[in-house]
Amino acid sequence: MSAGSAASEAPAVVQVERVNHHYGQGEARNQVLFGNSIEIGPGQLVIMTGPSGSGKTTLLSLIGGLRSVQEGSIRILDRNLTGLARQELVAVRRNLGFIFQAHNLFDSLSAYENIKMAMQLGDRPASAMREQGMAMLQRLGIGHRADYKPRSLSGGQRQRVAVARALVNRPKLVLADEPTASLDKESSNTVVNLLKELTVAEGCTVIMVTHDSRILDVADRIVNMVDGNIVSDVVLRDALFICEFLKTVELFNRLTPAEIANVAERMRRRRYAPGEFVIRQGEIGEEFFLVRSGTAAVTAEAPGEPERQIAVLGTGQVIGEMALFSGEPRNATVRAVEELETFYLSKKDFQEALQFSAGFKDQIRRSYFNRLEHPLHA
Amino acid sequence: MQLVERLATVRFQSAGASGKSWPVPLAWRNIVADKQRLLRSIAGIAFAVLLMMVELGFREGFIASMLVSIGQLDGDIMLVSATRYQFGREAPFSRRQLAQAHAVAGVASVRPLYAQRKASVWKNPQTLELVGVQIFGFDPDQPVFLIPEVTAKLDELRQPGTIMVDRRARSNFGDAGSGTQTELSRHAVRVIGTFRLGPDFFTDGNVIMSDRTFFTLFGNGSANAGDLPSPDVGVVKVLPGHRPSDVQRALRAALPTNVAVPTKAELMDQETRFALQVSPVGPIFNIGTLVGFAVGMLISYQILFSDLSDQLSQYATLKAMGYRNGYLIKVVLQQAVFYALLGYVPAWILCYFIFRVVGDLVLIPAGMSVGLSVISIALSLGMCIGSALIAVRRVIAADPAELF
Numbered sequence: 119m120s121a122g123s124a125a126s127e128a129p130a131v132v133q134v135e136r137v138n139h140h141y142g143q144g145e146a147r148n149q150v151l152f153g154n155s156i157e158i159g160p161g162q163l164v165i166m167t168g169p170s171g172s173g174k175t176t177l178l179s180l181i182g183g184l185r186s187v188q189e190g191s192i193r194i195l196d197r198n199l200t201g202l203a204r205q206e207l208v209a210v211r212r213n214l215g216f217i218f219q220a221h222n223l224f225d226s227l228s229a230y231e232n233i234k235m236a237m238q239l240g241d242r243p244a245s246a247m248r249e250q251g252m253a254m255l256q257r258l259g260i261g262h263r264a265d266y267k268p269r270s271l272s273g274g275q276r277q278r279v280a281v282a283r284a285l286v287n288r289p290k291l292v293l294a295d296e297p298t299a300s301l302d303k304e305s306s307n308t309v310v311n312l313l314k315e316l317t318v319a320e321g322c323t324v325i326m327v328t329h330d331s332r333i334l335d336v337a338d339r340i341v342n343m344v345d346g347n348i349v350s351d352v353v354l355r356d357a358l359f360i361c362e363f364l365k366t367v368e369l370f371n372r373l374t375p376a377e378i379a380n381v382a383e384r385m386r387r388r389r390y391a392p393g394e395f396v397i398r399q400g401e402i403g404e405e406f407f408l409v410r411s412g413t414a415a416v417t418a419e420a421p422g423e424p425e426r427q428i429a430v431l432g433t434g435q436v437i438g439e440m441a442l443f444s445g446e447p448r449n450a451t452v453r454a455v456e457e458l459e460t461f462y463l464s465k466k467d468f469q470e471a472l473q474f475s476a477g478f479k480d481q482i483r484r485s486y487f488n489r490l491e492h493p494l495h496a
Numbered sequence: 497m498q499l500v501e502r503l504a505t506v507r508f509q510s511a512g513a514s515g516k517s518w519p520v521p522l523a524w525r526n527i528v529a530d531k532q533r534l535l536r537s538i539a540g541i542a543f544a545v546l547l548m549m550v551e552l553g554f555r556e557g558f559i560a561s562m563l564v565s566i567g568q569l570d571g572d573i574m575l576v577s578a579t580r581y582q583f584g585r586e587a588p589f590s591r592r593q594l595a596q597a598h599a600v601a602g603v604a605s606v607r608p609l610y611a612q613r614k615a616s617v618w619k620n621p622q623t624l625e626l627v628g629v630q631i632f633g634f635d636p637d638q639p640v641f642l643i644p645e646v647t648a649k650l651d652e653l654r655q656p657g658t659i660m661v662d663r664r665a666r667s668n669f670g671d672a673g674s675g676t677q678t679e680l681s682r683h684a685v686r687v688i689g690t691f692r693l694g695p696d697f698f699t700d701g702n703v704i705m706s707d708r709t710f711f712t713l714f715g716n717g718s719a720n721a722g723d724l725p726s727p728d729v730g731v732v733k734v735l736p737g738h739r740p741s742d743v744q745r746a747l748r749a750a751l752p753t754n755v756a757v758p759t760k761a762e763l764m765d766q767e768t769r770f771a772l773q774v775s776p777v778g779p780i781f782n783i784g785t786l787v788g789f790a791v792g793m794l795i796s797y798q799i800l801f802s803d804l805s806d807q808l809s810q811y812a813t814l815k816a817m818g819y820r821n822g823y824l825i826k827v828v829l830q831q832a833v834f835y836a837l838l839g840y841v842p843a844w845i846l847c848y849f850i851f852r853v854v855g856d857l858v859l860i861p862a863g864m865s866v867g868l869s870v871i872s873i874a875l876s877l878g879m880c881i882g883s884a885l886i887a888v889r890r891v892i893a894a895d896p897a898e899l900f
Contacts, residue, residue: 175900184816184897205820212818218899222813224522226529231520238519239818267529283817295900327900 129196131291131323132158132181137190139176139346150176152346153190160290161321163314163336165328168343174327175295177343181325182214182293183207195290212239215284217294221276223268229255229279230264233286240287254282259308274305281309285316292316294326298333310336350383356410357382360461363408363434373471381471385461390414390454396437399451403441405462409433412458418450430455442468523830526803527838534838537799541839542846544792544879548785549847549864549872555772555781557855557862561696562771563764564861565632568693570642572740573747574763575606575730578756582775583767584611584630584699588726589755597730600746602738607638608727610710613699620670621678627668629680630699633710640731645691646704652688653706659685664694665701666858683713694861697777730755789879796835797883800828804890809899816896824891832884836876843876844869 139151150173158164166174179185180192183199186207191200197210223232233251242250255261258278260271268276277300284292292313298306314336316322326333334340342350360382364370370378385408390396396407396414413432419425428450431437441448442465463471528534566574566583575597577587597606610633618629634640636650645660652658659680661672672678676687680703693702705713711725734743740759747757758766772778804811811824844864851862 179897179900182816182900184895184900208815208818208820211816216813216816216899218809218813218816220809220899222809222899224525224807224810226525227520227522231525234520235522235814236817 129159130157130193131160131162131195132156132325133191133193134177134181135191137177137180137187137192139173139180139185139188150346151180154343154346154348155190156341156348156351158323158325158339160323161317162338163317163324163326164339164341165326165334165337166341166343167327167329168349172343173346174341174343178293178295178325178327182216183210212287213289213291215287215289215292217281217284217292217297219296219299221268221280221300223276223279223283225268228265228267229260229271229275229282232268232279233283236283236286242287251282251286254286255279258282258312274301277301278305278309281312285312288320288322290322292322292324294324294328296328296330297326298328298330303332306330306332352383353387356385356387356461359410360385360408363436366434367436367439369436369439369472377471381463381467384467384471385463388460388462390458390460392454392456392458394454394458396452396454396458396460397441397448397450399449400447403438403446403448404465406439406442406465406468407437407452407460407462409435409437410459410461413455414452414458415455416450416452425451439468443472523827524834526807526827527831527834537835538838538842540795540799541792541835541876541880542843544788544795545836545839545843545872545876546846546850547788547791548875549843549868550850551781551784551788552872552875553847553851553862553864553868554860555778555785556865556868557851557860558697558777558781559768559771560861561694562767564693564696565630565702566760566764566767568642569609569640569729569731569760570733571607571640571731571760572734573732573744573757573759575732575747575751576728576756576758576763578754582770583729583763584613584632584696586612586614586728588728589730591726593751593755594727594730596750597732597747600743600750602735602743602746604733604735605638605731606733607635607640607731608707609634609640609729609731610707610714610725611728612710612714615681615714616703617681618669618701618703619679620668621672621676622670623668625668625670627666627670627700628698629665629669630696630702631680631710631714632702632704633707633714634704635707640729641704643691643693643704645689649689653704654708655688656706656709656712657683657685658688658709659703659705660689660691661687661704662693662695662702663690664692666695669701681713685709685713695858697860785875789875792876792879793883796832796880797887799835800832800880800884800887801890803831804828804887808890808894811891812894812896812899815894816899821892825888828884828888828891829881832880833877836873836880839880840873840876844872 134154134156136153136155137151138149138153140147140149142148154177166178168174180187181194186202186204187200191198193199194210195213199207199210202210227235230251233254234247237247237251252261252264255264258281260275260278263271263275268279271279277297281297297309301309310333313324317324337354339351339353341348357379361375361378364378364381370381373381397403399418409431411433413430414437415427416429416431417425417427431452437452438448562583575589575593577589579587591608594606594608597603612631613628616629616631618627620627636654639647639650641647649660653660672687674687674689678685691704695701715725732747734740744757744759751757814824848864851864855862
């Protein structure tokens with residue numbers, strides 16, 4: 119099962135809904151987040167990218183309970199952060215792991231003591247601290263440096279201590295800001311692999327702001343922000359799936375891989391219960407669908423004739439593209455037969471995506487006329 | 497998964513593990529992390545503590561020196577002029593009132609004491625330098641002093657022109673043992689013995705003599721036979737079986753209001769109050785202590801503030817992790833207390849030696865008393881904690897949201 123599908127089945131670890139955020143007051147009031155929504159399930163490693171000032175760190179600090187939610191709502195780990203007082207946010211933060219760009223270790227404390235500062239907030243018995251703290255340091259390859267002060271450690275070792283401090287209480291949600299910025303390749307790999315392992319083995323969710331392209335290949339999901347908006351939110355496995363099948367659809371087969379990826383990025387997931395309508399004959403088409411799993415029945419009725427089933431659709435087949443560029447009403451009805459999971463694309467995104475293709479109008483016309491007698495692609 | 501296995505092992509091991517684990521002593525670690533900085537900090541705080549200690553010690557010595565002679569008076573209640581404002585100054589009241597006091601029930605004896613410190617000039621027998629001294633005169637038939645050396649020489653004091661001098665007088669008093677002849681207020685006097693009292697802040701030493709010698713020297717020509725001058729103090733002894741407070745009340749009723757009737761303890765309190773409030777000297781020590789305190793607060797604020805500023809992101813990280821402001825305040829206060837104690841110890845030791853050296857030099861009974869030790873440690877703590885409470889605002893303001 120992919121990390122992506124887990125997102126919609128298990129309760130979300132992070133649920134952000136229509137969050138706005140402002141800095142400053144009065145005249146100087148400046149909006150930095152505009153109605154952002156995002157849902158992140160357990161076991162995902164999410165990378166947030168975007169230019170500086172795009173609001174990604176603000177969103178991260180809101181999710182981490184480091185700032186108070188101003189507008190909209192945020193739930194993390196089954197707690198609603200909206201309207202929580204500072205003191206209550208402190209309690210919520212104890213369940214999270216934070217990794218900052220700077221290691222922020224106390225120079226006066228040894229590596230182990232720095233970790234112990236975190237363990238003191240957890241619920242493990244004091245007698246277990248030494249062993250478990252040491253185990254964590256060893257896992258990060260710095261067990262032999264446990265009693266060293268940060269000053270006598272290398273930059274990579276220090277950041278690994280900071281990571282150990284964030285992870286030692288086994289948080290279900292880890293928030294990291296450029297955790298590898300100051301690390302060499304090897305330290306960077308150690309840290310990222312550990313975070314990845316946590317997501318896979320423990321269902322821990324990691325949200326990481328980074329510009330480090332070396333990390334991208336471990337991500338389950340990449341969220342891109344620009345000017346306070348989430349402009350793309352790609353579940354990588356889903357994106358691969360979408361590209362794979364769109365390539366085989368005649369309508370899209372002239373698009374370049376980049377253009378297909380662009381379409382995939384804009385597709386969102388939607389589920390239908392058995393018997394539920396996906397589209398109805400006669401409606402104006404607003405969306406285009408790709409079946410991810412399950413089956414759907416296509417039926418059509420002509421005046422004075424009984425409804426007849428035209429086809430049954432399964433994984434990888436597309437629904438509803440014709441009505442989107444013809445502007446005509448749906449010429450068939452599609453209904454879920456068994457639990458149906460689809461990716462859908464809005465009319466606007468659909469049309470924008472297809473304009474990339476040079477000969478797209480001809481192509482569409484041809485397709486349109488070809489399919490009139492074969493309205494599978496209603 | 498490798499990690500899961502490891503965690504499982506760790507958890508099982510920990511279930512059976514035992515052993516103590518104290519919380520990380522963050523405040524102490526912060527203090528001792530940089531030895532040079534620690535030394536500088538301790539030196540700064542010790543300096544301020546020392547300032548306060550010296551001021552307080554001299555203040556204490558100053559008061560003690562004022563009370564030495566009263567302490568040696570053999571009486572329960574003292575009759576003094578109500579207008580008189582300092583012991584040892586001439587402030588006579590009518591001699592008749594001594595007799596009135598004697599008639600009060602419960603009074604065993606009322607003995608006169610004569611004092612002079614204005615017109616009394618002692619000539620240093622070696623350098624012939626003139627020195628201001630405190631003179632006490634009393635009737636050898638009605639001795640008022642508890643000083644054994646004086647009691648032993650009552651007979652010799654009856655001879656006119658004989659005196660006893662203070663062996664703890666300041667050095668400009670000169671060396672005056674038994675048999676020394678010199679001048680006191682232009683009259684020839686002969687030393688027949690010595691005692692130990694010590695100077696105060698106003699005079700360099702004490703001289704004790706009989707009332708007759710006193711009248712000769714300071715009688716202003718009125719010392720005719722039978723015309724005894726007015727006393728400055730009436731030393732009252734209460735009969736056994738009578739409560740001094742009852743006798744005090746009776747005396748107050750019997751005597752006119754120009755005579756005050758304090759007990760010995762009340763007189764000492766009054767003297768102390770005078771020393772601290774009326775005389776210019778007391779406030780100087782208070783101001784000195786205050787300056788020490790203020791300097792100490794500045795120094796300790798500076799130390800704590802830079803400690804905190806250097807680690808602001810670390811403290812902010814603690815907040816992000818879930819530590820509350822209360823914990824951070826506790827850490828800062830602990831640091832302040834450690835600094836106060838670490839500064840106090842060397843200051844105490846240094847002050848101890850300063851008082852020994854200076855006390856010997858100026859003969860002021862300054863020393864590291866328990867009271868002084870307690871007060872100065874309280875001030876040191878107050879100074880460091882006070883500055884910590886100001887400095888801690890910086891940590892409270894530290895915003896973990898700024899870390900991202």
